[in-house]
Amino acid sequence: MGRDERGVTPQQEDFSAWYNELVAKAQLVDRGPAKGTMVIRPYGYRLWELIQDELDRRIKDTGHENAYFPLLIPESYLRREADHVEGFSPELAVVTHAGGKELEEPLIVRPTSETIIGEMMAKWVSSHRDLPLLLNQWANVVRWELRPRMFLRTTEFLWQEGHTAHAGEADAMRETMLALDLYTEVARDVAAIPVVPGEKTAGERFAGAVRTFTIEGMMRDGKALQAGTSHYMGTNFAKAFDIQYTSEAGQLELCHTTSWGMSTRMIGGVIMTHGDDKGLVLPPRLAPYQVVIVPIGRGDQGAQTSAAARELAGRLKAAGVRTHVDDRAQLSPGFRFNDWELRGAPVRLELGPRDLESGTVVMAKRLGDEGKQSIPLSSVPELLPGVLEDFQAFLLRRATEFRDSHTAEVESWDSFTDAVASGWALALHCGKAACEADIKAKVAATPRCIPLDGAPETGRCVLCGDASAYGKRVIFGRAY
Ligand SMILES: [Zn+2]
Numbered sequence: 001m002g003r004d005e006r007g008v009t010p011q012q013e014d015f016s017a018w019y020n021e022l023v024a025k026a027q028l029v030d031r032g033p034a035k036g037t038m039v040i041r042p043y044g045y046r047l048w049e050l051i052q053d054e055l056d057r058r059i060k061d062t063g064h065e066n067a068y069f070p071l072l073i074p075e076s077y078l079r080r081e082a083d084h085v086e087g088f089s090p091e092l093a094v095v096t097h098a099g100g101k102e103l104e105e106p107l108i109v110r111p112t113s114e115t116i117i118g119e120m121m122a123k124w125v126s127s128h129r130d131l132p133l134l135l136n137q138w139a140n141v142v143r144w145e146l147r148p149r150m151f152l153r154t155t156e157f158l159w160q161e162g163h164t165a166h167a168g169e170a171d172a173m174r175e176t177m178l179a180l181d182l183y184t185e186v187a188r189d190v191a192a193i194p195v196v197p198g199e200k201t202a203g204e205r206f207a208g209a210v211r212t213f214t215i216e217g218m219m220r221d222g223k224a225l226q227a228g229t230s231h232y233m234g235t236n237f238a239k240a241f242d243i244q245y246t247s248e249a250g251q252l253e254l255c256h257t258t259s260w261g262m263s264t265r266m267i268g269g270v271i272m273t274h275g276d277d278k279g280l281v282l283p284p285r286l287a288p289y290q291v292v293i294v295p296i297g298r299g300d301q302g303a304q305t306s307a308a309a310r311e312l313a314g315r316l317k318a319a320g321v322r323t324h325v326d327d328r329a330q331l332s333p334g335f336r337f338n339d340w341e342l343r344g345a346p347v348r349l350e351l352g353p354r355d356l357e358s359g360t361v362v363m364a365k366r367l368g369d370e371g372k373q374s375i376p377l378s379s380v381p382e383l384l385p386g387v388l389e390d391f392q393a394f395l396l397r398r399a400t401e402f403r404d405s406h407t408a409e410v411e412s413w414d415s416f417t418d419a420v421a422s423g424w425a426l427a428l429h430c431g432k433a434a435c436e437a438d439i440k441a442k443v444a445a446t447p448r449c450i451p452l453d454g455a456p457e458t459g460r461c462v463l464c465g466d467a468s469a470y471g472k473r474v475i476f477g478r479a480y
Helices: 016-025 042-061 077-078 082-091 114-124 169-190 236-240 265-274 300-319 333-342 353-358 377-407 413-422 435-442
Strands: 029-031 039-040 072-074 094-100 103-109 134-144 155-165 196-199 211-218 222-234 244-246 251-254 256-263 291-295 324-325 345-350 360-365 373-376 408-410 424-427 446-450 474-477
Touching: 016 029, 016 114, 016 265, 039 042, 039 155, 042 134, 042 155, 042 169, 042 265, 072 077, 077 082, 077 103, 082 236, 094 446, 103 222, 103 446, 114 134, 114 155, 114 236, 155 169, 169 196, 169 211, 169 256, 169 424, 196 353, 211 244, 211 377, 211 474, 222 236, 222 265, 236 256, 251 373, 251 424, 256 265, 291 300, 291 333, 300 345, 300 353, 300 377, 333 345, 345 353, 353 360, 373 377, 377 408, 408 413, 413 424, 413 435, 413 474, 435 446
Parallel strands: 291 324, 291 345, 408 424
Antiparallel strands: 029 039, 072 103, 094 103, 134 155, 155 256, 196 211, 196 446, 211 222, 222 256, 244 251, 345 360, 360 373, 424 474, 446 474
């Protein structure tokens, strides 16, 4: 059978084409008119709202408060932290004219908000009693993108950015790791992505940070996706913005700050961790519709199954299940089944006249070998929450097995090359920037992270043979 216009290119044939076709056909996004921008359509935006809900609740539960800072930042603010401005310069969008005149000082459309929040922190913090200051903002940011990919790299994207100020290094580092834990939990328990938390090497650090931590997920093409980062800034931004406090002993001290972010990129991670040749596969906790009911039949019979479907949907919603009735009667049942497979609904319930007569409904899961099952209509609301939980757990298990079977501990350059061709290599590395650059030039792989739970180990660098750094293995892989 040929590929009709609703199907997508198989992953094995061209993963990138699969992805690009799928995000459009599943109605997640459309291209924006300005280069690299994306329009997030309602189905995609609902997914983002569900990620937001889960993350926002955890952010608030751990004592942070949401605030909102301006989109436009005076150019001079960025210049105050030398590494920060150097890192972001190539991606900045700058407003030079406004109100019909050239501005005296250009304004930057925020690429991130350390500088403007740092300026405010300096105003708000004066005593040790003002610390810690725990802020978060939900916002859009702009980083000019020359090679855009929907959700993964777009000129404008949505995210949350946490910004905190602390009295000392120990407290700021606890905060940095707390944020990383929140991200790990949301990725694993909500998005069913078994990410590896770890630290970035110096070359991969955030511009202006002392230490950068990351969660890395493995996509179904074996590439890594950085799905959230948390940074310990030391006193770099405190120095640049005079964020100081008077200690209990009456001394003026610099604050230690952190920042951390998770973005709409996470949606790309969900798509590439679970999706297949039929389309999206959404983890129930993030699926806009966890269950889609498709009533079948024409005329009076159609009216009866539609009414029964709506009644069932009401009972499922009351049981806390996000449910949608697809009663587009002008479209064939087969077309509607395929459509919800493409759009990744975890469970489909098919309700035809004969099912209605026997008081049953046909349940089809988006993945799994059990095939379709006929279940009593009356027990659906009771059964479905458990079915969805099992499906969620199945996705995490499958993704973990995939990751583990595509990760290899390597001792030689040959096996390193093999490993990064289809997944990740766990290797000892010398930690030198030039050697990292050599690896990137040879096989397009970069150090993704030094896993937090890696076992202590030392030896020789997999490429240059110098003594290994870090005291453990590093994950290398090709990355988005
Ligand atoms: Zn080396």
